Structure formats: C-alpha cells, structure tokens
Amino acid sequence: MADRVSREKRSAMMAAVRGKNTAPEMLVRRAAHRIGLRYRLHDRRFPGRPDLVLPKWKTVIFVNGCFWHRHNGCRLTTSPKTNKSFWQRKFRDNKRRDALNYERLKVMGWRVIVLWQCEIVNVEQIANVLKLHFVGTSDPK
Template sequence: MADIVAPSERSRMMASIKGRDTMPERLVRSHLHRAGLRFRLHQRGLPGRPDIVLARWKAVVFVHGCFWHRHEGCPQTATPSSNTAFWSRKFRENVERDARNIATLRRSGWRVFVVWECRTSTRALDALVRRIRR
C-alpha cells in the first residue's frame, strides 16, 4: 500500500516524534512522584540513558514506545508496508541496543524495569511502584 502523504510531509511528521518527555513517560513520572519516589531523568553516564533513574533504589525505568521498541504481541507494533527492509533493520537494531543496555545495567548492579506505552494504567504503575520499593 502506498503512503497517503507526500514524502516531505511524512519526513516532517517523523521528525516531530519526540524521544523524551512523551505522554507515556510523563504518566510514569507523575505516578512515581505521587508515590513519593524521587528520581533523575535521562542520566548521561548510564548505558541507554534510562528515562528514569531512582538512585536510592538502584533502579532504572525505561518507558518504551510499543512501535519503536517492538512490544511483542501488541497491535501497535505493526510494520510499515513500504520500505520494509529499512524498517526491519531499524527495529532489529533498536531491540538489540535495548537488550545490550539492559544487560550492561544489570551487570553493574542496577535493577531494570521496562514500562510499555500500552501498559501505563494506574494498576500497572502501582505494581511498578511496589516492585521498585522491594
């Protein structure tokens, strides 16, 4: 299926996708803050520059978009039908980089939590708070 917008418009749309301060990330941060957990954002010295770093608990949280980070079984992980070779490589590299960063953090003694964009309900975030505090 051909794209329904002009290439220049598609480029503009893709360029506007943010990598930080996304709505799911803001929801998670707000929930953690209301629960009394204090954190830093996007700490440069850590692999993958985690979205949220809770140093007191030696924990980091990555808030992953289902499309970009390929949340298995999620309907938001549909692959674009045009330029499939590019997208397949892009998604594979994202997943591999995520796995490397998580493994490096765990070897360094950090507890790593991943929150998926589609799983930011109050119930799921309450469970995250409990797991961080353990």
C-alpha cells in the first residue's frame, strides 16, 4: 500500500513528534509537583534519560508513548501499514533499549516507574497513582 502523503511531508510529520515536554509528561510533572515531589528533568547522566529523576527517593519515572514503546494490549499501539520491516525493527530495538536501560538503572540502585500515555488521564488521577508509589515517605501530601 502506498503512503497517502509525499515522502517530504511524511518526514516533516515524523520530525514534529516530540520526545520531551509531551502533554502526558507535562501532566505527570504537574501531578508530581502538586503532591510535593521535586525532580530533575531528562538527566543525561542516567541510562535512557528518564523524564523525571527524583534523587531524594532514588527513583526515575519514564512517561512512555504507547505507540513508540509498544504498550502491550493498548489501542494506541498500532503499526504503520507501509514499510513494515523498518517499523518492526524500530519497535523491537526500542523495546530492547528500554529493557536494557531499566535494568541498568536497577543495577545502579534506582527504582524505575513506567507510566503509559494511555493511563494518564488528568492531574488528579496521576497524582493518586504517584501517591501509591510514594506511600510511607515523609513528603508527598
């Protein structure tokens, strides 16, 4: 099946996909701040450059897009109809890299939390999810 847009247009569309400061990530950041969590953003010193690094709790948070990181069973985990071998390889490599980064972080003694795009509804909901991860700590409200 041929692509419905030109090669140049497709390239521009893919280049516009953001890796940082996405809408789901911004909701997670607002929720974390609201409950008193303080964090660093996209710290290059860590494998995978986690979206949020919470040094006080030795925890990192990844806000993963379901399409790019292949959230199992999710309706957003679709596959393009064209250039299938490229996309299969791309998705496989993304999953391998994610697993390797998570394992490296765990070996370094960090707790890894992965939040999926489809699970992030609003600030209040994600604040409740984050509270569950930080129950028993002194700061989260």
